[in-house]
Amino acid sequence: MTINNRSIEDVPLNSFHKLLTVRSAGGSFVDGYVLSIIGVSLIYMTNALGLSGFWQGMIAASALIGIFFGGFLGGWLTGRLGRKRVFFIGPALFVLSSVAQYWVESAVALFLLRFLIGIAVGIEYPVATSLLVEFLPKKYRGPRLAMLTIMWFAGAAFAYVLGNFILNVGGENGWRLVLASSALIGVALFIVRLGTPESPRWLLSKGRSAEAEQIIKQVYGADFSLANLPEQPKEQKVSVWNLLHSGYGKRMLFVTMFWSCSVIPVFAVYAFAPKVLQALNLNGEWASFGSVAITLLFVIGCVIATRLINSMGRRSMLIYSFLFSGLALLGLGAFHDSAPLLILVLFGAYALFIGGAQVLQLVYPNELFPTEIRAQAVGVGTSLSRIGAAVGTWLVPMSLESLGIANTMLAAAVVTFVGLAFAWALAPETRSLNLQQAASLG
Template sequence: MANNISVEDVPISRFHRLLTVRSGGGSFVDGYVLSIIGIAMTQVSPALGLSAFWEGLIAASALIGIFFGGFMGGALTDRFGRRRIYFVGPTLFVLCSVAQFWVQSGEMLFVLRFLTGIAVGIEYPVATAFLVEFMPKRSRGPCLATLTILWFAGAAMAYLAGGAILNLGGTDAWRWALASTAVIGALLFLVRLGTPESPRWLLSKGRAAEAEAIIRRVYGASFGLKNLSQQAESKKLSFLHLLHSGYGKRMAFVTIFWTCSVIPVFAVYAFAPKVLEALHLSGDWAAYGSIAITLLFVVGCVLATRMVNTLGRRKLLLHSFLWSGLALLLLGALRDGPSMVILILFGAYALFIGGAQVLQLVYPNEIFPTVIRAGAVGIGTSMSRIGAAVGTYLIPISLQSIGIGPTMYIAAAITLLGLLVSWFLAPETAARSLEDAASLDDESTPQTQHVSGSWSKHTG
């Protein structure tokens, strides 16, 4: 009987697949936005007369915006609901992208790219919270992991579309390239029309009647609040209260593992040709190597997505950090080795780090309750982008000042720090309900026992 089935145990439906497209579009735009500026910059710099300072600042502007947007998006999504904030990102994508077509200065371009970054930062908490709060238990991890693959798809589309526009559009083609994001933003806005509010968020605000109506609409007339594990209000619990109650350790875990997984990836992905050149690979080796590494990043994420349920979150994360860290260590030790060995080790890193990449959006959405879920994802997004910006900024300086060997050792140390933190703090959430995954009952300490009794009533 449907009356006895949890909404987390239902088969995946057309609604769930459409929701994955609706939420995944944000990750696709993220990859597109962060990549299109690099392609257009060859024409932007001479057209606007940019100095090296402004070139670097504009290149980093979206990352800076994501830092602020993550905090803002998380707080706004938890306070005002998932559905309202769902349309903020697409709206900003359209407005800022169209405005870039008429940009006349580096300062103006920086502001518009910064606002676009804020839109991307807002997307992470709202899109993933929507997805995890509707998705069946078995599909939750793979669907969240798919968003990482869509990031690479967006980046690939930027290279294809941007290259075509620059080749066909003349000296002002860069304006069309930067404005092209508006097309994706408009499509994202349209496809999200009709998305209902999250019943879990409504219930956390005491709006039980609205939550039940949406459950019936999505899952069928025989379903209701009785089929949702979350049963009570949680509006009296603040973010700071919950962190003090024991979720601070989980926030530290998410922030550290996410940051440790993105610093080497952003550095390697952004400067693959320069890194390969430092490893004595040039010409065709460097060109084909860069393409192969990009493809292996995607392959690694695809394989990890398939293993996120079977292997489990914790094991997948530990193996990902361990083997990718060892690959970086060997790259440092064998930096003067044969070209084929260098490419194999680089490829191994790209392949194995896929596990940590896909779990960046899975873990924070599963181990925090509804009332602070989006806020936790927002903080993780913002803090990890600091690491990404630092890694991207420092890699050319490091290659020039200390050389490729020590640079690879530093990258390996960061990766193995992620392994160490994950070993002590990473929980296993596969096959658990959203309520159980977010509960602290299995790790109670004297500090958290005073809330563990009531907590099971309002998590999930």
């Protein structure tokens, strides 16, 4: 009788892994769609509801505020109830909140519904990524997690393409149909997630070893068992409080800061893309073409980063991503009144180079923390990174009016270079480690 000593982190990618990637990445696609669709309809809803500059900023930032609370909530629920149950909360909230937006009649109501959508997005980050990473083989962990970020930008691109189409055919209430359209994608996501099993690592951390072994056999084959899972119960349990001190506190600081500095400029650009491009003297067809082209370049940048993540390594990718994207933002600040083609080239360079930092947002926090606190770490990182993103998004329209586009772009460059400093000082390399080794302080 042959004894199977092979770690489940060294097995080939199978059909279950591919389906689970779709199930998890679908959440990222919906996230990108619902967070970006507000930019498509903002000008139209502003006219229809008579929104002031204050409420434009608040509504654009409302989902980010919701993500702050949803990240904490999702991390806590995922750690306490397991990955499987929480996997369906986000899609349900997407559908209900999106449909309700069609009948909104006030700025306050729209703010609250966007806030609920943000909570759904915040819940998605810890549950979808922790469930996926706890099943994936080591070789595919980085690229598959990075793929979730690609799907976020794909969802954002789809929002601009479909949203503009709906506006053209939807008539007076087109902007309402645009906001409600994310409900259809939420329904599809809920359906595709039916049948998802629980994470064996989470079950093992709760002492439910028999259930964990049953799922391992179901996913990897009858000759696999808990002996093939490179994760042993620890003599000293790790709690969520470990995120605030010792080695994990330092890791949490790194994750929070690099994540924040990589999302603040991106969210500001997505929420106010038409206004930013208009301030950079891109009008008419240039503005329409620019919005779609830049969004697609964000996707291409993430695709390139995903292909390089194992060969280049996590640390080098993060450092170079911040460096070159920051230089592109400096260029936009310095040459803000140049020809439209140069503006698009610089904006496109930013979109391409920031891809490395974007894909690592979901890789690093899932690799640097053990199973007991992995979901909470992703949730805390999600929440804290959105504080700056929400404030930055809220300030964009006021910054454009008071400081001008040049100083707004220079401020975005400063934020990006702060991310570079934290990456240089604290970014570890985890590409060759299994999940338990990467999460170990030793």
